[in-house]
Amino acid sequence: xxxxxxxxxxxxxxxxxxxxxxxxxxxxxxxxxxxxxxxxxxxxxxxxxxxxxxxxxxxxxxxxxxxxxxxxxxxxxxxxxxxxxxxxxxxxxxxxxxxxxxxxxxxxxxxxxxxxxxxxxxxxxxxxxxxxxxxxxxxxxxxxxxxxxxxxxxxxxxxxxxxxxxxxxxxxxxxxxxxxxxxxxxxxxxxxxxxxxxxxxxxxxxxxxxxxxxxxxxxxxxxxxxxxxxxxxxxxxxxxxxxxxxxxxxxx
Amino acid sequence: xxxxxxxxxxxxxxxxxxxxxxxxxxxxxxxxxxxxxxxxxxxxxxxxxxxxxxxxxxxxxxxxxxxxxxxxxxxxxxxxxxxxxxxxxxxxxxxxxxxxxxxxxxxxxxxxxxxxxxxxxxxxxxxxxxxxxxxxxxxxxxxxxxxxxxxxxxxxxxxxxxxxxxxxxxxxxxxxxxxxxxxxxxxxxxxxxxxxxxxxxxxxxxxxxxxxxxxxxxxxxxxxxxxxxxxxxxxxxxxxxxxxxxxxxxxxxxxxxxxxxxxxxxxxxxxxxxxxxxxxxxxxxxxxxxxxxxxxxxxxxxxxxxxxxxxxxxxxxxxxxxxxxxxxxxxxxxxxxxxxxxxxxxxxxxxxxxxxxxxxxxxxxxxxxxxxxxxxxxxxxxxxxxxxxxxxxxxxxxxxxxxxxxxxxxxxxxxxxxxxxxxxxxxxxxxxxxxxxxx
Ligand SMILES: Nc1ncnc2c1ncn2[C@@H]1O[C@H](COP(=O)(O)OP(=O)(O)O)[C@@H](O)[C@H]1O
Ligand SMILES: [Mg+2]
Numbered sequence: 001x002x003x004x005x006x007x008x009x010x011x012x013x014x015x016x017x018x019x020x021x022x023x024x025x026x027x028x029x030x031x032x033x034x035x036x037x038x039x040x041x042x043x044x045x046x047x048x049x050x051x052x053x054x055x056x057x058x059x060x061x062x063x064x065x066x067x068x069x070x071x072x073x074x075x076x077x078x079x080x081x082x083x084x085x086x087x088x089x090x091x092x093x094x095x096x097x098x099x100x101x102x103x104x105x106x107x108x109x110x111x112x113x114x115x116x117x118x119x120x121x122x123x124x125x126x127x128x129x130x131x132x133x134x135x136x137x138x139x140x141x142x143x144x145x146x147x148x149x150x151x152x153x154x155x156x157x158x159x160x161x162x163x164x165x166x167x168x169x170x171x172x173x174x175x176x177x178x179x180x181x182x183x184x185x186x187x188x189x190x191x192x193x194x195x196x197x198x199x200x201x202x203x204x205x206x207x208x209x210x211x212x213x214x215x216x217x218x219x220x221x222x223x224x225x226x227x228x229x230x231x232x233x234x235x236x237x238x239x240x241x242x243x244x245x246x247x248x249x250x251x252x
Numbered sequence: 253x254x255x256x257x258x259x260x261x262x263x264x265x266x267x268x269x270x271x272x273x274x275x276x277x278x279x280x281x282x283x284x285x286x287x288x289x290x291x292x293x294x295x296x297x298x299x300x301x302x303x304x305x306x307x308x309x310x311x312x313x314x315x316x317x318x319x320x321x322x323x324x325x326x327x328x329x330x331x332x333x334x335x336x337x338x339x340x341x342x343x344x345x346x347x348x349x350x351x352x353x354x355x356x357x358x359x360x361x362x363x364x365x366x367x368x369x370x371x372x373x374x375x376x377x378x379x380x381x382x383x384x385x386x387x388x389x390x391x392x393x394x395x396x397x398x399x400x401x402x403x404x405x406x407x408x409x410x411x412x413x414x415x416x417x418x419x420x421x422x423x424x425x426x427x428x429x430x431x432x433x434x435x436x437x438x439x440x441x442x443x444x445x446x447x448x449x450x451x452x453x454x455x456x457x458x459x460x461x462x463x464x465x466x467x468x469x470x471x472x473x474x475x476x477x478x479x480x481x482x483x484x485x486x487x488x489x490x491x492x493x494x495x496x497x498x499x500x501x502x503x504x505x506x507x508x509x510x511x512x513x514x515x516x517x518x519x520x521x522x523x524x525x526x527x528x529x530x531x532x533x534x535x536x537x538x539x540x541x542x543x544x545x546x547x548x549x550x551x552x553x554x555x556x557x558x559x560x561x562x563x564x565x566x567x568x569x570x571x572x573x574x575x576x577x578x579x580x581x582x583x584x585x586x587x588x589x590x591x592x593x594x595x596x597x598x599x600x601x602x603x604x605x606x607x608x609x610x611x612x613x614x615x616x617x618x619x620x621x622x623x624x625x626x627x628x629x630x631x632x633x634x635x636x637x638x639x640x641x642x643x644x645x646x647x648x649x650x651x652x653x654x655x656x657x658x659x660x661x662x663x664x665x666x667x668x669x670x671x672x673x674x675x676x677x678x679x680x681x682x683x684x685x686x687x688x689x690x691x
Contacts, residue, residue, distance in 0.1 A: 075640075088631075
């Protein structure tokens with residue numbers, strides 16, 4: 001589904017990714033871990049199409065298409081979803097109205113009929129139960145004045161509605177108490193099936209107790225320096241990133 | 253050549269008009285007309301040399317003259333669903349057309365709606381309510397006073413709360429270079445209440461010039477909620493003066509929306525000449541393509557314990573130019589005044605220009621006043637957030653602009669949904685820095 005080959009990226013003349021490779025197939029869940037500032041959010045943003053990055057090398061193929069040539073809205077229409085590490089507050093824009101616009105834009109792209117306000121409300125009410133947000137969040141401005149946990153739940157709510165093929169969650173677990181964490185995890189597990197893929201960017205092994213990954217990768221020094229199965233996350237938790245880094249540097 | 257540029261033509265036209273009015277209007281008002289004519293002849297239209305007019309280019313106006321409408325043209329009433337239950341007074345090319353009114357019978361009997369010329373003939377007391385001197389746009393007031401035809405007088409008696417809103421539906425059907433001079437005097441008696449809408453629009457593509465004057469006199473403890481919508485065609489010019497005089501404990505709430513006309517300048521001047529008056533002005537303007545839009549607000553706090561607020565939001569795109577000039581003057585006796593003024597603006601294109609100028613002059617002690625202005629652009633992070641959910645760039649920009657505009661609210665609940673649809677529609681016309689097609 002997703003093939004990242006030798007990706008190198010810089011921002012403001014500062015190189016952040018340096019020959020990163022990653023291959024994700026349908027049905028898989030990949031966890032990406034790594035120290036602060038190692039480029040995890042940068043990778044997530046590039047997958048979603050955030051402007052401002054300079055691609056200095058490599059390519060990304062998504063479902064056989066050159067992802068880097070696609071506008072962000074087209075990527076979303078083609079099934080990519082990013083749950084932001086820092087969801088943006090948008091004043092004056094109604095949360096549910098925004099989501100209806102997004103949902104219908106994606107439906108129209110798939111040549112499906114747009115839902116009217118009534119039918120969309122029905123869908124929203126159903127999906128809302130999944131993330132345990134109450135309906136008062138429908139009529140608030142997008143993320144405005146939401147607590148950290150509410151913002152993350154709102155991201156998962158959006159994901160549940162938009163039903164992506166490739167979901168990227170950027171530290172959705174950070175700052176959540178255990179109940180919120182379970183809710184987020186159940187939202188993700190709900191999405192999980194053999195046609196979809198999920199990339200979880202996380203700092204903590206904790207989330208992986210609830211969402212079992214097929215692969216765990218360590219991102220450091222601008223690339224994936226180590227990959228393994230779920231046990232790698234436990235090892236990282238015990239020994240820290242320095243352990244993985246030392247091994248990588250010894251190899252180099 | 254039109255009356256604005258040819259002195260000879262102007263004098264002939266004025267004589268002709270006056271001779272028709274002599275039988276109808278009282279001598280005190282004819283005197284005011286003559287005086288206004290003299291003054292206008294002396295000053296002419298403002299030019300960029302006038303400090304308060306320096307941002308506007310008025311040279312295209314010199315051809316303006318009184319035009320003829322195509323009498324066969326059908327005039328349409330507003331298609332806003334929320335206006336179906338209002339009282340509509342239709343003013344075509346500056347003249348009230350009684351045949352085109354709507355729901356007039358539902359007004360309380362004591363409410364007076366008449367031709368202003370006739371009303372002045374029978375009521376000497378109107379003398380003190382008309383032709384208030386105004387800051388900065390006297391020459392346009394003179395032009396209107398000298399030449400307006402009939403005018404409209406609306407009077408709400410004491411202790412009358414008018415349940416249905418009254419809509420002054422101003423439309424223009426005249427041809428190229430027509431000069432349209434609507435004139436209204438609106439008085440509210442003690443403890444009366446009114447919802448008023450002034451709606452200006454062209455039902456022609458011609459480049460006409462509207463020069464409107466609305467004078468409002470608020471009696472003790474009266475309340476006026478006033479919405480102004482300026483949606484003239486994009487070839488036209490729109491000038492307007494709203495003058496408000498407030499009495500003890502009266503409350504004036506005004507919301508002004510503009511998106512029409514090629515060149516426009518709208519001035520609102522509120523005289524808070526009594527204690528405990530309250531005045532809340534808000535505005536939203538959307539200027540795109542090559543529009544020039546100027547809003548002048550002036551509030552005079554003359555007596556103690558007045559409260560005023562002014563919030564104007566400007567959205568400027570293309571090569572358009574927006575101007576906000578607000579002046580709050582707290583006079584020496586106006587202690588315990590509470591006044592704030594804000595001008596927030598959104599620049600959508602690198603070629604667009606906005607000149608916000610909030611000013612505060614305080615001559616009294618013990619007052620609470622503040623003012624400020626901001627100019628910003630759309631937040632790129634918010635744009636990306638919307639795009640990443642599948643929303644197109646155009647739509648995302650419209651949504652964020654809507655979010656910016658949303659703070660502006662019409663002063664009537666019954667119109668909120670309808671206005672939101674109207675606003676959303678207006679935003680779809682913006683290009684967000686892209687090129688506008690020539691019309
Ligand atoms: N817009 C930017 N301009 C300059 N540096 C940036 C920008 N965005 C990210 N960086 C830098 O890139 C590095 C990687 O950041 P990020 O991808 O957010 O890391 P992570 O998510 O792994 O903590 C950091 O050193 C950060 O400071
Ligand atoms: Mg990050």
